[in-house]
Amino acid sequence: MGISKAEAIILHSRKQGETSKILTLYTREYGKISVMAKGSRGLRSKYLGTLEMFNHVSIVFYRKEGRSLQYLSDASIVESFPLLHGQLGKIALAAVACEMVDVNEEEASHPEQFQLLLSALRSFNDSEQGLRNILRAFQIQYISHAGYAPMLEACCYCQKLQADEVNFLSLERGVYSCGQCGLLPEASRRVRGYVIELLRWLKNVPIENAAQARVSRSAGEEMDAILADYLKTHVEAFAHLHSIEHLKKLQIELGQN
Incomplete structure (x- = not known):
C-alpha cells in the first residue's frame, strides 16, 4: 500500500458510521475511485467544507491495487463552485x-x-x-x-x-x-x-x-x-x-x- 496524490471531482458521498463519509471521486489520474474519509463529518474536522459534492479537490490517499475502498489522508479545495x-x-x-x-x-x-x-x-x-x-x-x-x-x-x-x-x-x-x-x-x-x-x-x-x-x-x-x-x-x-x-x-x- 502506497501514498498517492490525485486531482479529483466529488461525484457523491454517503455517511459512514457516526463521523465518517465514503466518497465517490472521479480523478484525473486514476479514474473513478471510492475513498473512506474518517472523521470528516465532525464540526472540528479538517475537511469541513472541503468534501462537498461537485468540489474540485486535491487529495492524498492510501492506495492499494485491487482494493475497492481506499483511505483518504488529506484533501484541499482547488475550486468549490459557490x-x-x-x-x-x-x-x-x-x-x-x-x-x-x-x-x-x-x-x-x-x-x-x-x-x-x-x-x-x-x-x-x-x-x-x-x-x-x-x-x-x-x-x-x-x-x-x-x-x-x-x-x-x-x-x-x-x-x-x-x-x-x-x-x-x-x-x-x-x-x-x-x-x-x-x-x-x-x-x-x-x-x-x-x-x-x-x-x-x-x-x-x-x-x-x-x-x-x-x-x-x-x-x-x-x-x-x-x-x-x-x-x-x-x-x-x-x-x-x-x-x-x-x-x-x-x-x-x-x-x-
Missing part, C-alpha cells in the same frame, strides 16, 4: 453530468473525460443563461469520448453537408439521412434540420461556449428527447439515471436558452 451550489436548477443539471460519469466510469484514467466534466461544472457555476445547453453539450461530447460519437457532419448517403428541413436519424448507428435520400433501412426518427445543426454545433463547441446558443423551447425539447434516447441506446446504465428523474419532477423553469 454559484453552482447556490441554485437548485444548477445543482440538478450538474448532478446529471456527475451521475453519467459515476455509472459509466471505472478505475481507469481518462483525462479528456475528467476535463470535460470539470469544464461543465465551471460553466454551470459561471453562467446564468443557457444552462440546459451546457448539459446537452456535455452529454453529446461525453458519449463521443466514450466511443459512441454520432456522425452528424453530413448525410450518410449523399454526404451533403447542409441538413434538409426534414431528416431521418438512426439512434442505433448514430447517422442521419437527408430528406432527399429518404428513410434509413433501420428504425429512424424524423429530425428537423435546425436540430441537426444545433446538435452538430454542441458536439464540437467548447463547453464554456455552449451557453451562448439561443434555442426555441420546441428545439430544446426535441434535442433532449434525441439525446436521452441516444444515450440509453448505447449505454444501458443511462436509461436509469436518478438525477434525470429528479430533474423532471422538479419541473425547473430554466428555459431553453
Whole structure:
C-alpha cells in the first residue's frame, strides 16, 4: 500500500458510521475511485467544507491495487463552485453530468473525460443563461469520448453537408439521412434540420461556449428527447439515471436558452 496524490471531482458521498463519509471521486489520474474519509463529518474536522459534492479537490490517499475502498489522508479545495451550489436548477443539471460519469466510469484514467466534466461544472457555476445547453453539450461530447460519437457532419448517403428541413436519424448507428435520400433501412426518427445543426454545433463547441446558443423551447425539447434516447441506446446504465428523474419532477423553469 502506497501514498498517492490525485486531482479529483466529488461525484457523491454517503455517511459512514457516526463521523465518517465514503466518497465517490472521479480523478484525473486514476479514474473513478471510492475513498473512506474518517472523521470528516465532525464540526472540528479538517475537511469541513472541503468534501462537498461537485468540489474540485486535491487529495492524498492510501492506495492499494485491487482494493475497492481506499483511505483518504488529506484533501484541499482547488475550486468549490459557490454559484453552482447556490441554485437548485444548477445543482440538478450538474448532478446529471456527475451521475453519467459515476455509472459509466471505472478505475481507469481518462483525462479528456475528467476535463470535460470539470469544464461543465465551471460553466454551470459561471453562467446564468443557457444552462440546459451546457448539459446537452456535455452529454453529446461525453458519449463521443466514450466511443459512441454520432456522425452528424453530413448525410450518410449523399454526404451533403447542409441538413434538409426534414431528416431521418438512426439512434442505433448514430447517422442521419437527408430528406432527399429518404428513410434509413433501420428504425429512424424524423429530425428537423435546425436540430441537426444545433446538435452538430454542441458536439464540437467548447463547453464554456455552449451557453451562448439561443434555442426555441420546441428545439430544446426535441434535442433532449434525441439525446436521452441516444444515450440509453448505447449505454444501458443511462436509461436509469436518478438525477434525470429528479430533474423532471422538479419541473425547473430554466428555459431553453
